[in-house]
Amino acid sequence: MTRARTWEPRFLPVTTSIALLAAALAATPAAAERGDVYVSAYFSLADVEVRSSGAFDQIIDGDENALSYELGYRFHPNVGIEAGYHDLSKVDGAILPCAEGVPCSEIAIRGKFTGLTLAIAPRFEVGGRVGIFARAGLVTWGADIEDAADNLDVAVDDLDRGDTIFGFGADIRIIGGLSGVAKWESMGDIELVSVGLRLTF
Numbered sequence: 001m002t003r004a005r006t007w008e009p010r011f012l013p014v015t016t017s018i019a020l021l022a023a024a025l026a027a028t029p030a031a032a033e034r035g036d037v038y039v040s041a042y043f044s045l046a047d048v049e050v051r052s053s054g055a056f057d058q059i060i061d062g063d064e065n066a067l068s069y070e071l072g073y074r075f076h077p078n079v080g081i082e083a084g085y086h087d088l089s090k091v092d093g094a095i096l097p098c099a100e101g102v103p104c105s106e107i108a109i110r111g112k113f114t115g116l117t118l119a120i121a122p123r124f125e126v127g128g129r130v131g132i133f134a135r136a137g138l139v140t141w142g143a144d145i146e147d148a149a150d151n152l153d154v155a156v157d158d159l160d161r162g163d164t165i166f167g168f169g170a171d172i173r174i175i176g177g178l179s180g181v182a183k184w185e186s187m188g189d190i191e192l193v194s195v196g197l198r199l200t201f
Contacts, residue, residue, distance in 0.1 A: 036073070036200050036201065037071075037072070037073050037074075037200070037201045038071075038072045038074070038080075038177075038198055038199060038200040038201065039069075039072070039198070039199050040068075040069070040070040040071075040072065040181060040197065040198040040199075041068070042067070042068040042181070042183075042194035042195065042196030043065070043066075043067065043195060043196060044065070044066040044067070044068050044086075044192045044193060045063060045066070045192070045193045045194075046063065046064050046065070046066040046089075046091075046113075046190055046191070047190070047191040047192075048060055048061065048062055048063070048064065048088070048091045048111075048113065048189065048190050049061050049189055050159065050189045050190075058093065058094075058159075059093050059094050060091050060092070060093035060110075060111045060143065061092075062091045062092050062093070064088055064089040064090070064091050065088075065089050066086060066087060066089065066113075066194075067086075067087045068084060068085070068192070068194060068196070069084065070082050070085075070117075071083050071084075078122055078123055078124055079120065079122050079123070080120075080121045080122075080123065081118075081119070081121070082117070082119050082121050082135065083116075083118050084115075084116070084117040084118075084119070085114070085115075085116060086113075086114065086116075086187075086192070087114055088112070088113035088115075088190075089112075090110045090111065090112045091110060091111050091112075092109075093108075093109045093110060093111055093145075094107060094109060107147075108147075109145055109146065109147060110145070111143040111145045111146075112143060112144045112146075113142070113143045113190070114141065114142060115139050115140065115141030115142070115187065115190070116139065116140050117137060117139045117165050117187070118137050119135045119137025119138075119165055120135070120137055121134065121135045122134055129172055129173045130170065130171070130172050131170065131171045131172075131179075132170050133168065133169055133171065133183075134167065134168045135165065135166060135167045135168070135169075135183070135185060136166045137165050137166075138163070138164055138165060139162065139163050139165040139187045140160075140161070140162045141160075141163075141187065141190065142158065142159060142160045142161075143158060143159040143160075144158055145158050145159065161188070163187055163188030163189070164187075165185060165186065165187050166186055167183055167184050167186060167192075168183065168184060168185075169181060169182055169183025169194075170182055170183075171198060177199055177201060178197065178198070178199055178200075179197070179199075179200070180195070180196075180198075181194075181195070181196050181197065181198050182194070182195050
């Protein structure tokens with residue numbers, strides 16, 4: 001059994017709140033005359049540990065590769081706003097179809113995770129080529145759960161959750177507007193360690 005996920009109702013107030021904060025900061029006298037738009041692409045290692053309790057316990061626990069893409073706008077010399085899309089590989093898990101503490105056989109499942117993030121990202125330069133930054137905001141993510149053993153007919157529930165996101169990292173300018181980036185971030189039940197490239201226009 002699956003249920004349709006709807007991210008928009010949860011993500012809309014997040015978008016509105018952060019957009020209002022960005023507008024307020026941009027209106028301050030310290031705001032830059034011209035903002036910078038940048039795009040980033042990352043290869044990530046995702047540590048996923050999710051438990052969902054319903055009729056049965058569903059547990060997704062594992063480390064998998066992920067790809068992340070972000071679009072940012074630096075509306076202030078030291079503050080940007082970033083929207084991201086995160087695409088995780090399928091992570092293995094299990095259903096425990098029995099009461100807690102009672103020995104039973106696990107049923108293998110797997111989850112395909114995707115997420116949307118919106119965050120404020122303060123950044124400060126350390127020397128001429130290196131910068132350090134932090135990220136704080138909200139994430140909404142979902143997982144399509146499926147039976148890992150195709151010959152079984154197992155009722156599974158898709159997951160749909162919202163959480164806070166926070167993290168930190170560093171970037172180094174390679175040439176022109178191209179920079180290398182490394183960062184760590186937490187999305188509640190998911191942690192990401194990422195390396196990638198950022199292109200500033």
